[in-house]
Amino acid sequence: MNPQLQAVVDSFQSAQQRVERLEQRLSEQEWARRPEPGRWSPLECLVHLNLTAEAFLPRLRDGLERARLARRPGPARYRRDLWGWMIWRALEEPGRFKTTTAAAFVPGTDRPAAEVLAEFRRLQEAQMTAVRDADGLPIDRVRIASPFNERLKYSVYSALTILPVHQHRHLWQAGG
Numbered sequence: 001m002n003p004q005l006q007a008v009v010d011s012f013q014s015a016q017q018r019v020e021r022l023e024q025r026l027s028e029q030e031w032a033r034r035p036e037p038g039r040w041s042p043l044e045c046l047v048h049l050n051l052t053a054e055a056f057l058p059r060l061r062d063g064l065e066r067a068r069l070a071r072r073p074g075p076a077r078y079r080r081d082l083w084g085w086m087i088w089r090a091l092e093e094p095g096r097f098k099t100t101t102a103a104a105f106v107p108g109t110d111r112p113a114a115e116v117l118a119e120f121r122r123l124q125e126a127q128m129t130a131v132r133d134a135d136g137l138p139i140d141r142v143r144i145a146s147p148f149n150e151r152l153k154y155s156v157y158s159a160l161t162i163l164p165v166h167q168h169r170h171l172w173q174a175g176g
Contacts, residue, residue, distance in 0.1 A: 008161055015168055059144040083153070
């Protein structure tokens with residue numbers, strides 16, 4: 001596998017390990033407890049990540065299919081486009097930039113933690129499968145629209161690098 005794509009898989013796996021450590025440490029009540037008013041609980045952070053993955057996966061699959069149809073090999077080195085790099089960079093340092101999320105991605109906490117955790121694991125595997133499926137494809141030349149803002153478009157490669165960084169940001173917020 002391309003080393004850059006392997007690094008993305010490794011970052012997803014690292015996020016999964018952080019969630020597993022939280023799972024060992026937090027009780028059902030602690031999962032649902034907000035650290036302060038206006039901030040998300042660890043469970044809400046995970047629900048948000050699940051909502052994000054659910055929204056991105058169809059777009060990633062479509063982008064991968066378009067990259068396959070291009071019938072061109074992937075480059076030796078992938079590059080993020082400008083928007084992808086800016087978002088990735090902004091997310092890279094937790095707490096540096098605060099943003100509000102679109103209403104569709106605001107989490108609820110009406111489900112048990114075990115159910116949300118199982119969904120997270122399933123979606124994690126689906127995202128890592130998408131990264132593996134991207135190997136050898138020109139994914140830095142195929143653009144997809146952000147589910148957070150349809151007018152914002154960036155490459156499939158950029159999206160794949162943004163997703164685990166976004167996860168780590170919210171896991172930091174969740175205390176993991």
